[in-house]
Amino acid sequence: EQLKAEQAIAEQEAQAEQVRAEQLKAEQAKAEQEAIAEQAKAEQLKAEQAIAEQEAQAEQAKAEQLKAEQAIAEQEAQAEQVRAEQLKAEQAKAEHKAEKEKAERQAQADEAEAKRLQAEQEKAEQETKADExxxxxxxxEQAKVEQEAIAE
Structure with missing residues (x-):
């Protein structure tokens, strides 16, 4: 009887060990699945970071391009201002010549030239204002792009 009881206890212990082994196996499988999920999440975050960095680089390049375009526009505005000043000087010279001439026909011709130069000057000044x-x-636009780049 005692051997039977010991055998029954041993069988119960073996069954308990089997159950424990199955439980540990299930826990190990769960841990492996969680590790795979964490690895996938890490890869996704790495990809999202790479995309964000590329977008930031594109925004920075756009900001640099706009800065270059702004510099060009400012140079064009300065060139138009110089041209307007030159035309203004030429207009003054033509007006002085018109005043100095005694002959009516010559005075009329000089006056017409002064008006033409004045119109060119006004056009150049308008172009300067437009360029400015x-x-x-x-x-x-550059400031906006830089703010967007900072926000990202």
């Missing part, structure tokens, strides 16, 4: 406005617009 374009430079301000490009500067604002």
């Amino acid at each position: 406005a374009k430079a301000v617009l490009l500067q604002a």
Whole structure:
């Protein structure tokens, strides 16, 4: 009887060990699945970071391009201003010549030239104002792009 009881106890212990082994096996499988999920999440985050870095680089390049365009627009505005000053000087010279001439026909011709130069000057000044406005617009766009790049 005692041997039977000991045998029954041994069988129960063996069954308990079997159950424990199955439980550990299930826990190991769960841990492996969690590790795979964490690895996949890490890979996804790494990919998202790479995309964000590429987008930031693209925004930075766009900001640099807008900065270059702004510099060009400012140079064009300065060139138009110089041209306007030159035309203004030529206009003054033509007006002085018109005043100095005694002959009516010559005076009329010089007056017409002065008006033409004045119109060119006004056109150049308008172009200068337009270029300055374009430079301000490009500067604002650049600032916006830089803020977006910082936000990302």
